[in-house]
Amino acid sequence: MSKPSDSTLVIIPTYNERENLVDIVGRLRQAEPEVDVVVVDDNSPDGTGQAADELAADDDKVHVIHRTAKNGLCAAYCEGFAWALQRDYQVICEMDADGSHAPEELHRLLDRVDQGADVVIGSRYIPGGEVKNWPKKRFFLSRLGNIYISAALGAQLSDMTAGYRAYRRSVIEALDLEELSNAGYIFQVDLAWRAVQREFDVREVPITFVERQRGESKLDSSFVTASLKEVTRWGLKHRTRQLKDFAEVSASLVKHEVGNKLFKK
Template sequence: MATSVTPTCVIIPTYNERDNIESLLDRVLAATDVDVLIVDDNSPDGTGELADDYAAKHDQVHVLHRQGKEGLCAAYVAGFRWALARDYAVICEMDADGSHSPEELPKLLHRIAEGADVVIGSRYVPGGQVRNWPKQRFLLSKAGNIYASMMLGAEIADITAGYRAYRREVLASIDLDSLSRAGYIFQVDLARQAVAAGFDVREVPITFVERVHGESKLDGSFVTSSLKEVTVWGLQHRFEQLKEFTAVSADLVKHEASSFVAKKRRQRRRKAQ
């Protein structure tokens, strides 16, 4: 068994994941020495109760019950706050549907141990891959990531990815209430804010596998709203860059003008002598 280098909490939001949750927890606990927080949105299929039964037998597993389905971002924010309040040094995100392999979690934690502040399990860096996706979905995802990274100047190949490890300082520095609630766009929001704050964000290759059991919670309409938000953020980012460039250029012009005036004065003094 691999061990994590610091107290680590893996947050796994659930909604109707009864068919997946027990086997997933078995794999997480076998892969590395971490605590796990299940954040259940009052799943009608009894996922929360099943998680409670599992937690009663495993001290490393905890369950946070929420009143209803409020979206993935809200579930993660609740989990982040729970973990921050308990002083975990590293806080991770992982999907409940099996698309994120627990056996790859040590790779993310190893990068944290090496000094990274945020580590993203990436489908789109060398060595990363996606299995069981239709070609159209793959191309849409990859194109969306390229667009978001270019607009935000983030240089992250898989900025929408949801398999992540954070040092607590990163999440503690972000206004979690301000995160966008549209689809998975909060993942982009978290990454862009971490980059803007100067944190060390790295990627490691993972194999993303489409779920076998259950149904996807993602509505295709998220694409339009997400692209709108990324575009607004991107324009804001470019505007800030332009302001910085303008300020630097103005200082340079002032410096050159001052140097020119000083040079002319020296020339006049030499002539007068």
């Protein structure tokens, strides 16, 4: 019997990841031989795009999208999503090129999709999850930030900023990629939150996140303030809508009760 994961694409966005790309694609192809890969390169000056082309020339499971400029991670993933939707992939995954997401753990995400989940997040902060080689300050910033995000949105997810994910095709088809926020890395929260609001089945599985050993992180600490402000705005909007809905339902119930009492008289 066929499973959704039998038709899986992993999107790997890159910018100056030549040192890491060959290793991560090799590990992925060994761990999951039936999975396809598309590298979305933002015109890396270090030759990452050329390295990706060489991998694709030797392996028909590897594909490459060349973008003309560095336009951000969200835009790269959206282009990868659009590429996947033009083809017959049933599961579409996100994975970093720097080795922080172990390809050997991808089966955890795919297994959960096959069990019925619509979105699966590889989580650092549920039992069994782990972060290796991060400074304490960065760990606590990420952990506390995710606690705040979950509380503000009421999403009941532990790691909404995580970037190791698997989506059913139907989820990506249902979301308007043009509307995704591009405030730093907040688009990952945006994607998860939109899926939750549309009542898709969003699950988390534990992963071990390992800080990159080669190359430089693209993460700028300035994104934190902007991201949390955006999440606060979403949370307030969500709570306001909840209160409005509650007030409307309450008013309807009161009107119904009053009507019943008058009718009985």
